[in-house]
Amino acid sequence: MGFGCMRLPTLGDDPARIDEETATVMIRQAIDQEVNFIDTAYPYHSPGLYHTGESEPFLSRVLEDGYRDKVMLSTKLPSWRIENQEDMERYLEHQLERLNTNCIDFYMVHGLNQAYWKKMKELKFETFLEEALDQGKIKHAGFSFHDRLDLFKEIVDYYDWSFCLLQYNYLDEVYQAGTEGLEYAASKGLGIAVMEPLRGGQLASNIPPQVQEVFNQAEIKRTPAEWALRWVWNNPLVSVVLSGMNTREDVKENLKIANIAEPHSLSSKELEIIGKARDIFKDKLAINCTGCGYCLPCPAGVDxxxxxxxxxxxxxxxxxxxxxxxxxxxxxxxxxxxxxxxxxxxxxxxxxxxxxxxxxxxxxxxxxxxxxx
Ligand SMILES: NC(=O)c1ccc[n+]([C@@H]2O[C@H](COP(=O)([O-])OP(=O)(O)OC[C@H]3O[C@@H](n4cnc5c(N)ncnc54)[C@H](OP(=O)(O)O)[C@@H]3O)[C@@H](O)[C@H]2O)c1
Known part of the structure; x- marks a missing residue:
């Protein structure tokens, strides 16, 4: 399990006001229990993608007192803000400074889709990544992805990536990269990091009563979050699951699940139960929004x-x-x-x-x- 730092607890509704006291305890509690992968990004905890977020500088403080040495740190190049090679270098330098570190262990080209991919290729992102790797500023180069399967495969094949980050949970098995993309990337030797394992929380809280009924019928009683996380960890090709957590209880529960969930540990009966839950969700979800907030800020102010x-x-x-x-x-x-x-x-x-x-x-x-x- 990795700690995803996109949805930390905040003081009130302002995403830039991280509840630092609670979030520090949560992250250190996870590291003390052997979580060794922490993920953030340039805009996390800001009003929107074109703002500079508070998650990175906050993490630099959390990782004081010897915590930096216990974790692999992952962050991302904000591809939508890049206009030339100098921008790439400038953002990386700024991130090293904001994170107070000499080297970012896992560095991703953030949120690749058709438009950003075209632009990053034209700007020769690979020259920048190679230099950053040679200079020891980053250890592993990867990309995070939100688009269609064929584009995903094209990106996998274009460059010698170490890893990729994709949205994966039991509702999104055939959505975006999906299982086929995951298997494709793994077959080419990429490490697989998973984001949105609970679909931003939709699979964990306030689930439809019909889905709860399906879970109630299972022999083993589990929370909806446990069913969903176990489904992801059941896949042996998954290297790390980034879990977004905003309470100490979430951290406690997810650490407990991470400790017992093994690849191939779900029986066919249990997979059938999850399949039934999936069908009910699919029927009912009107708009496929995961609440990631990448659409913000809206120029007119719509939330x-x-x-x-x-x-x-x-x-x-x-x-x-x-x-x-x-x-x-x-x-x-x-x-x-x-x-x-x-x-x-x-x-x-x-x-x-x-x-x-x-x-x-x-x-x-x-x-x-x-x-x-
Ligand atoms: N690169 C990209 O394009 C990109 C995009 C999205 C995410 N990410 C990364 O991936 C990470 C994970 O994605 P995510 O934050 O969407 O993860 P997620 O695990 O799908 O959803 C996180 C939400 O699930 C709820 N939750 C977590 N544990 C729970 C539990 N035990 N019981 C009940 N509810 C629980 C919490 O919401 P509530 O308690 O508020 O319901 C939490 O905010 C992010 O933090 C970020 O680091 C990257």
């Missing part, structure tokens, strides 16, 4: 992930008779200037969406549900 979370909540748990209470939550959780109706259809968000959601069209549906009539 896109929260709008989609409210919409999905209604489809997962609501009914027309209960619509008023869901509408109440929508209005309580979203100020008027954050709601779907504020969208100007500029589509800037759609370029960055990791799930290729037609955001503008989906926001119209949210507006229709909660703001019309």
């Amino acid at each position: 896109i992930p929260e709008n989609f979370a409210r919409y999905n909540d209604y489809h997962l748990f609501g009914s027309p008779e209960e619509k008023a209470s869901f509408q109440f939550s929508y209005e309580a959780l979203l100020l008027e200037n954050r709601r779907a109706s504020v969208c100007t259809a500029c589509k800037q968000c759609e370029e960055h969406c990791t799930q290729e959601i037609p955001i503008v069209d989906e926001l119209k549906k949210v507006k229709e549900l909660y703001e019309t009539g």
